[in-house]
Amino acid sequence: MDAIQALKTRRSVRKYSRREVPSELVRDIVDCGRLAATALNLQPWEFVVVTDEAVRRKIAGVAEHGKFIAEAPVCIAVFCRADKKYFLEDGSAATQNMLVAATAHGLGSCWVAGHKKDYAEAVQEYLGIPGTHTLVSLVAVGYAAGETAGPKKRSLEDVLHRERFGAVEPPSGSGV
Numbered sequence: 001m002d003a004i005q006a007l008k009t010r011r012s013v014r015k016y017s018r019r020e021v022p023s024e025l026v027r028d029i030v031d032c033g034r035l036a037a038t039a040l041n042l043q044p045w046e047f048v049v050v051t052d053e054a055v056r057r058k059i060a061g062v063a064e065h066g067k068f069i070a071e072a073p074v075c076i077a078v079f080c081r082a083d084k085k086y087f088l089e090d091g092s093a094a095t096q097n098m099l100v101a102a103t104a105h106g107l108g109s110c111w112v113a114g115h116k117k118d119y120a121e122a123v124q125e126y127l128g129i130p131g132t133h134t135l136v137s138l139v140a141v142g143y144a145a146g147e148t149a150g151p152k153k154r155s156l157e158d159v160l161h162r163e164r165f166g167a168v169e170p171p172s173g174s175g176v
Contacts, residue, residue: 013108091136
């Protein structure tokens with residue numbers, strides 16, 4: 001799948017089959033996260049891949065909107081060094097890269113927020129993360145079970161402005 005198709009077809013998946021995800025695909029997904037844009041090339045991230053069902057269930061038990069993590073065969077926790085100025089932006093870029101990579105590999109995924117969530121410290125403790133790092137996100141990954149069509153997105157015309165907010169984009173082919 002090419003990059004544009006992966007970006008345009010990515011959907012949040014919350015129902016997963018029990019089918020195991022090959023470790024080479026998980027490694028490639030994390031590698032894509034590692035290669036994300038990063039302010040000042042600081043690369044503040046660390047990724048913890050969780051495949052142990054008992055640990056995923058513990059995470060799902062505390063993650064407010066991530067109960068489905070228990071059923072996903074893989075959960076990737078994204079942590080960043082909290083002392084780096086742009087850690088949240090960098091960790092978010094890494095997370096997005098992994099979501100798109102999962103789609104490109106024919107997998108479903110879903111981003112679960114982590115930063116400033118009540119459960120962040122519990123997840124940090126479960127995974128043995130030092131206090132120098134903070135949870136940015138949890139990414140459930142696996143083969144989708146059932147339909148993956150997501151909610152309708154706002155149209156390009158609704159969100160695209162030309163030069164100033166509220167200015168309409170000229171029709172395509174107008175040369176502008």
